[in-house]
Structures are given as C-alpha cells and as structure tokens.
Amino acid sequence: SSGGRYLEMLAYFDISEQEKVSMQKNVIAEDVDDFIGRMTSMGKSQMMADHDNMHRKQRHIFSFTENLMKNRYKNIVLFDEGAVILSTGKRDKSSDTYIHATNIKTKFGNYVLAQSPKPETLNDWYRMIWQLNIAVIVCLIPLSTKEDCAKYFERKVGKKLKHKRFTIRTMTTRREEDCNIYELKFSNKDFKEDDRMIHLINFTKWKIIVRPPEPRKFLAMMRSVWATEASANSVGDDKTSSPTLVHGVTGTRRTGTYVIMSMLCRQMSEHHQISLLKVCSRVRHFRYSVMRNRICFTVLLESVLVFAADQGLVDRSNVDFQNAIKNIRNAVTIEEQ
Template identity: 25%
Template structure:
C-alpha cells in the first residue's frame, strides 16, 4: 500500500457506464486504480435507478437480507455505482487541521509526507526520559460504543520505534494488529520493532520480551511481555493498536470491518458502510484509501453474514470458491498481476477475520 503515488496521470475508466458523464480515475503506470482525493474538480455521475426501481442510496443502512442485491447494484455497469459512492465519500470527507504533524520539527517523523494526524484526535505522548516530544503519527479512532476504541498509526520508523513503545505503554495497549510486511515489493514498509524470541530488548525505558510465536494459515501471532522495571503492562482491555505502513489503507479497512460487525449485531442486522467509513475519516484522513479496499469491506460482510445466515442461493458455496470469484473481480478493477502483493495482504486480512469467528463475536487477538 503506497501512500505516495509517483508519476500519476488522470485517465478515463476503460468501460464507461455513462458516456454523458465520464468517470475519471487516477491511474499509475502499473495500472493500479487509486482513490479520488487528488482528482482536479468534481466527478459528476447522473442519478440512476437501481434494479428495484428505487434510487441507489449511499447514505441509508442496508439490511443484511438485502446486501447481496445492493452489492450487485454497486458492481453493475462496470462498477459505476461503486465509483460514485466512493467518490461521494471522498468529496465530503473532513479536512481537519494537521498543524502539529506538518510542523518542521515533526516532519521527519512522518513516513509519508502527505499522511499526518489530525490535531484534534492525535495521540499525545507523555515524556518518560527528560524533554521528549509528545508527537507520534497516530490517531484515536472511535468504535461502536467507545470514542477511543482504536489507535490507527503509521508503521514505526527507525527514529520512532521508542515512541511507538512509549505509546503502547502509556495507552495500556494489549492488542497490536500489524497489517504490513517489513518489506514489500522491495520497499521498506515498517521498521522491526520487536525482539527475537528469548532476547529481551529495551526501547527507551520499555522492556519487551518475545514470549512465543505461532504461525497460522495466513498470519502470525506473537505473545509479547512488556514492562518497565518490575511494573508490567496490565491485561485490561484498552485501545486496539492497528497499523499498516501509512496507517490509513489496510488499517482503515480493518477498523471499518471490526466496527461494522459490532454495529450490525446491535442494530438488527443493518449494514452502513458509507457512514462508518465517513465517521472514522473524521478522526484520521484517508482511512480506507482506495476504492478496491472500500469494495472489499462490502465483500467481506457479504461473505461473513452468509456464513452465519446462509441466505438462499449461497447455502453450499465454499469460501475458497468465493475467494476465486473475488480474485477475478478485483483483476477487473486493477488489471495488473503485479498488484497481487497488495491483494494478498487484503486477503490475509480477510483470513484473519474468518479465523477469529467474526460472525459470532467481536475480535479479540493476542499480540501480533
């Protein structure tokens, strides 16, 4: 997931659903479709009517029983309605002050210059060793019933690893969800910030010990012990720390899915993806960074709630077969095989949720 896109050009969608109102998208030299945040001007798509005869709504929740019909409408006409919904989301997403992250003294602590935390929701660090800066590229993100259910953070840089652990200690974080490799496609995405098993390391005042590592199907679980002196970090539940590389794309996708499951269970099986993503974007910019990630949230819930409810027509569908269909569909959006690294990372996230029995309970992971 690259946060900066070099040599971008604006091109037309190959298969326009409505030539009277063309859809322009940002396309990179490798063919990847990115979000619309940098498009010049507004993209206008005419109002259309869905298969049911009603206007396709991007604001109202969708009943679980109607989700398949709604997602089918989003995919119709070469993903026209999906593009429209995501473009609308990007247009209305808040742009809040980011003065602290953009200040000259803190710019070197940002992995990507265009992704910095909003001032109002940023995590403020307390000094532990003299006069330390309170800045880290991270934001509190609201959950379903908790205003600070998550912390969305960029991956640590060499100079911010100690700050990363200072945040973990001070916020009493017990769960870390890492959704990036240290290196992807030859690019450094994250600094190694944990020790090898059996070799404790101090990061500033925080001592970290890698107790054990468990290799699962598509992810790895690490159990870490964290302490300062004789004081150990408590096991009570505090914000879940989630990071990818920039802390917006895969991170936002994870937060949206996890939060939506809790909302769906509490709100009589309604799915409100548009407003959920909009709400988390109030706390950190560019959360759910691409239209492909946005569509993935729909697809995840389509599959996950079919597992629980088994709607008519899907009773005997196997998950592997469904993933093959998603592979084919995403190729239509991205068209290039060299994007499979990012796609696999998304499916690793998919497997992570499925293995956590996502249809039955909120997610509780060991450190990973």
C-alpha cells in the same frame, strides 16, 4: 427481515445501475422559501450557528507540519483531530508529544491506526503503547524489510529488545493459518512493578498492496484478533478501555481496510445491519487517505458480504449475492487502483 435488508444492500453493488443515478439526488435540500423564512426568523443566531457548524468540520495538520522528520511520507498527513497526543515524563522533552497515530473510539471498536515505527520514532512507539495500555497489536505487513517497519520486538522465543527505558521480551509464538501470533512482555524502568503482556497478531498475506488477500483469509485473521481481544480484556486491570493498535506501513491502506471491516462485521454480528458509507466516512474524517485506494475498497466490500453470508444474513446461493461478488471482483483492475 434481515435477509430482505441485505438483498437491498446487494443492489448497491450493481455498478451499471449505480452509474445511471446522479449523486446530487442524495443531497438533502430544503425549499428556498423555507430557507429564507428560517434565516429571517432566526436572524444572526442562525447564521452564526451555520458558520460554526461548518468550521467544526474543518480539520487541521499543525502538528504534522511541525514534526516532518517523524513522518514517513510528506503526502500522508495526520489530522490534529483524533490524533494520539503523547504524555511526557521526566525523561521526555515537554514538547515531544507527537506520533503519527489516530485514536478512533466507536461502539463497534476502539482502535489506534498508526504509521509503522521508524528507527527515530521507536521510543515514541513504545511510549504510546505504554500510555494507552495497549494489549493487542495487529500488524498487517510481513515485516520482511526494515524500511517498512523498524524492529520493535524479537520473533524468537526468549529473545528481548531493549530501547532506552523500555524492554520487550518474546514469551511465546505460534502459527495460526496466515498469522504469526506472539505473546510479549513489556517493561518500563519507570514502572518496575508493572510488567504488561501484549498479544501481537502478524498477518503475512498482504505484502503488496495490489495483491490483496482472499477475503476468507482476511476474515479468518479478524476472527483471531477478536478472540485475542476477548482474551486480553478478560484479564488484568482496566483492559476493557484499551484500544487495539493496528498498523501497516502508512497506517492508512491495509490498516483502514481492516479497521472498517472489523467495525462493519461487529455491526452486522450485533445488530444485523450495515452502514457501509457512514462507517467509511467516519474513519476517513479522522484518518487521512483511508479507502483512497480502490483495491482496498473492493477487499472491504467482498469481505463484508462474505461475512454476512457466514452469519446467515444473506443466502450465498442467491443470484443477487453472486452477482454482487462478481461485480466487485470486476469493478477495478490493477491499473485503476
């Protein structure tokens, strides 16, 4: 039963027991004689296939190193694999294709994880939004300082912001629990008859990374995003293929936590299953530094457990559930983050 599977999942959070188990036991191995036999029978083709398989898993940062001025931090690299590549038009240099953003497409969501715009990358930011037909933006910082994020929209209704060929006007705004939700009209001089609507959800309760939000507030924000995505995808042309743009400052810590949480919650909602480490590993493969921070990991763990209980997949009065929550909260201190 789904309840049984989730009780098995809770055993993952028994930290003391996990520490007794060597990770080496989880490595898939083959008998030495079988290995030699396989190499003998397959010969050169097997060796070349094994080498090619290893090489495919290698990641590169060529574009990152060639565009250092566009990056917020020199130690938060962008992998070429999965990176958003900007198309160029008559107003752009043919070589101006770089932006610090990663597109991850999965059956549990289509996302762009991005560094927040800098003043000198604001035009690239708008180009990406236009090119990818972005209809929903999730901003996970309170936008209280221009150092964290260049202003790319106005907060007051009726105000507009112009930048080169782009104009973005704030049409409506409302407060929903811990989110400010904006409806924006986005225009491009090169496509005068193609004004677009963008829905922006600004979550304001995670200003300092070591002071994360309560899981229930984080989940409430996620549900607001889901509802907005459903609404945005029900109108307009070809919106179903439009990714959701998610950003904080670096596009790795808060951003990665939200994206993985959303993917796992959709998996639980649709299939009553969870693939915690598999999903984390997939996102980390394409976006550097995601889940590096232990506090982000504990926020993720508690949030998905609370969601599982909300879905009725596990009984929140169950002792294992309660112990799992307790272990998560005690697993890391601010000094260890």
